[in-house]
Amino acid sequence: MSTPAVTAMQRGLQTCEVCGLLSRPLPGEHAGRCPRCDGELEFRKPDSVQRTWAYLIAAAICYVPANLLPVLTTTTAAGAESDTILQGVVLLWSPTGWPLSLIVLFASIMIPSAKIVAMIYLLITVQRGSIANNAQRIRLYRMVEFIGRWSMVDVFVDAFTAALVQLQPLMSVAPGPGLFFFAAVVVLTMLAVESFDPRLIWDAVSVKEVRDA
Numbered sequence: 001m002s003t004p005a006v007t008a009m010q011r012g013l014q015t016c017e018v019c020g021l022l023s024r025p026l027p028g029e030h031a032g033r034c035p036r037c038d039g040e041l042e043f044r045k046p047d048s049v050q051r052t053w054a055y056l057i058a059a060a061i062c063y064v065p066a067n068l069l070p071v072l073t074t075t076t077a078a079g080a081e082s083d084t085i086l087q088g089v090v091l092l093w094s095p096t097g098w099p100l101s102l103i104v105l106f107a108s109i110m111i112p113s114a115k116i117v118a119m120i121y122l123l124i125t126v127q128r129g130s131i132a133n134n135a136q137r138i139r140l141y142r143m144v145e146f147i148g149r150w151s152m153v154d155v156f157v158d159a160f161t162a163a164l165v166q167l168q169p170l171m172s173v174a175p176g177p178g179l180f181f182f183a184a185v186v187v188l189t190m191l192a193v194e195s196f197d198p199r200l201i202w203d204a205v206s207v208k209e210v211r212d213a
């Protein structure tokens, strides 16, 4: 069984997110300033759940046009062609083989949607005060945080352009409207991950332990 752990918040201690100093705010004050670096101190990221929801919903909405609208318009001697991400994946398959095609598929379609689903799961369990699978949930959060670096717009653009250059003489490449929404998905999911406070995962357990003690 787990031993009850006292959180810094229960002791009235705050960690500075800038320099890491643990300090106690002056009595009566809601949130103070870090005595060492003057950074603003909060027990938990303010409105973490609401802000994360807002970013996630916005990301989910942008995910639809990101996949439905063309991301690139390429002009060759044969004419102009606009392709969505998925069409790009299909187009990449035959000239370059499956590895590049799969990288684009993972980086641009699977990873962003997996991130959105994972964050929704974390938010719902935190809001319901779940005390189950805490270790797995923090691992999931770390994974989403780590993977964030790999869902990049340029992965798609680079791979796609490189393949097209090999295929035929390319006259011009222009970004399509889907690229804007795709960039928005990447930025919004990064903001969602950033605004989520992983300490919330453990707060329900701490509350229960205090109640049971």
Ligand SMILES: [Zn+2]
Binding pocket: 016, 017, 018, 019, 020, 021, 034, 035, 036, 037, 038, 039
């Ligand atoms: Zn500080």
